[in-house]
Amino acid sequence: MNIRAISQGGDLRRLFLLLPAVAIFAGLFLMPLAFFVVISFWQKKSFAMLPAFVFDNYLRVVENYGDVLLFTLALALVTAMICLIWGFFFAYAVRFRAGRFGDALIVITLLTLFGGYLVKIYAWKSILGSEGIVNTGLIWLGLIDAPITFLIYSPVAVVIALANFLLPFVILPVYASLRNVREVTIEAARDLGAGPWTVIRAIVLPQIRPGLIAGFVFAFLMAAGDYVTPMFLGGTSGSMFGQFIAIEFSTRFNWPVGAAMSLSLLLSSLAVVGVVSWLIGRLRHVRGV
Amino acid sequence: MPEGMSNGNSSGTGVPLVRLSNVSMVYGGVTAVAPLDLDVAAGAFLSILGPSGCGKSTLLKIIAGFADPSSGRVEIDGVDVTRIGPEKRPTNMVFQGYGLFPHMTVRQNIAFGLGIARVPAAEARRRIADVLELVQLAALADRAVDQLSGGQQQRVALARAIVMRPKVLLLDEPLAALDLKLRQAMQEELRRIHRQIGGTFVFVTHDQEEALNLSSEIVVMQAGRVEQRGTPQEIYRRPASLFVAGFVGESNRFSGRMRSGRIETAMGSFPADAKDGAEVVAILRPEAITLGPVRRADDVAVTAMIEDVVFLGERVKVVCRAEDGTAIHLRLSIEARGQLPQAGRSVTLSWRAADMIVIPESS
Secondary structure (H helix, E strand, O other), X not given: OOHHHHHHHHHHHHHXXXXXHHHHHHHHHHHHHHHHHHHOOOEEXXXXXXXXXXXXXXXXXXXXXXXXXXXXXXXXXXXXXXXHHHHHHHHHHHHHOOHHHHHHHHHHHHHHHHHOHHHHHHHHHHHHOOOOHHHHHHHHOOOXXXXXXXXXXXXXXXXXXXXXXXXXXXXXXXXXXXXXXOXXXXXXXXXXXXXXXXXXHHHHHHHOXXXXXXXXXXXXXXXXXXXXXXXXXXXXXXXXXHHHHHHHHOOOOOHHHHHHHHHHHHHHHHHHHHHHHHHHHHHHOOOOX | OOOOOOOOXXXXXXXXXXXXXXXEEEEOOEEEEEEEEEEEOOOOEEEEEOOOOXXXXXXXXHHHOOOOOOEEEEEEOOEEOOOOOXXXXXXXXXXOXXXXXXXXXXXXXXXXXXXXXXXXXXXXXXXXXXXXXXXXXXXXXXXXXXXXXXXXXXXXXXXXXXXXXXXXXXXXXXXXOOOHXXXXXXXXXXXXXXXXXXXXXXXXXXXXXXXXXXXXXXXXXXXXXEEEEEOHHHHHHOOOOXXXXXXXXXXXXXXXXXXXXXXXXXXXXXXXXOOOOOEEEEEEOHHHOEEOOOOXXXXXXXXXXXXXXXXXXXXXXXXXXXXXXXXXXXXXXXOOOOOOOOOOOEEEEEEOHHHOEEEEOOO
């Protein structure tokens, strides 16, 4: 096929070439979402769904699950922030301090993604449990007498395991952004009197805003939507919203409420992402003169 | 060799503004800078000139504080700053590649250092306005720096350093990335700015023309050592080594052996001042040679054939070949409608014996 053939085909041909992408987008993303939006306004009678247009389901989300939703968003926010801070310093060290070991460190980061998600959860179970490495170690050292109970089956355990799993998803986009930060801009800032924190705050972070936002979005959305980690490690105090959505869909067979919950989580997550992205975007603003 | 020349600018106390004593730099067993001493007088425009890898940039980084010298002491204005980082030194640098902050406007770039130094807002505004005026960027103050041309970015980098009023302004090949016309224009700018604000400039370059054009003093470096230090005229007219002669300006080289006050070359023997029996090279600048009949009785003269004539506008480059085959390069200035020499003609070339610089072969 030569260039002339393409241009002669004109608009029709171009639309035709777009078709697979449009089909995937519509069929796999838009349709299910639209379906969820529609049935979130339906009603459930015994084990059947009745088409309707009522807000009962959303009311139930607020009344029954409002606190869980807020808790889930807070937990995901904490997890994403830990990942962002930790991931930034790791990526920063890889970019500017590790020299020729930098590439190896990134490869190792990628390798941890092959470890599998459930494996990591079980690993944390054996590390944090009352018979786990941490507790037996601390007892052996004589620092504590009885196992620390809040280490497992608690929000702490969920945050630790999620942060561990999500860290690579933050490191990679942040590192990619950092590669575009020229070292001479850092030297110039130091030359003008900036200490290490000022260099990071005023010179490095503003230049990697897209990477920070991408990393945060990955970590936050995956954490907010997760229901396996809290199931295994959260106990009763660390239950997350996703677990209740799963129950509504499976055990209770209440799809309308499940759909309303899913959409509520989606919208509230987007709101958090929007606010945090805006805050990260404001990093650009330096003290004006 | 002229050492420690004075440019009449040294501070009243006689203490140089920058003093490096016994400074060296070794990177993983490789010597980038061999132990050396270097003084810079207040008000000087000192160029450090040399080929890439000669240690000139490392030397600048040592003065700025970006490189810790392996040995020696760095003093600025009488204060030992050897162990002080770049953020605390009274120096500012114009970086090769500028290092402008891409997320800031021109004004924000220039304001950055003042903000850190907590300069009061009113004073900062005034200083920024002054420096924008100085580098002729007032109209572009609120542009993002990535919208500027290379020459404009260069000015921002300069303004950002100058606005801090450093005791020493360090410039690391700041013009290397610019094209020829712009580079020449920026050289004029730099001369003007140095005249206007005074201050002490240390300028690193590999471009000998740039160094000759800008500097009150030049330090020529090679392989981590200082080859020669002097005014541009001294460096050009009295090069201390074959390296300096070859690196700064063009030159003809006639090698030979000294015998009873004359250098014996393949082309003939000429009067020269060097030890008897020494292997020496006589350096002769292309513009020191006259084409045509001998004018002064004691001039050196040779017969040669014109091989090539290259018209350069206000000058002509002429390549001749002496009877023994030695190539001789000339630069002649010609009048507006003057006749160009003709290739293929046999001519007499002459020069003053004193214009030959005799340097030992081994240097």
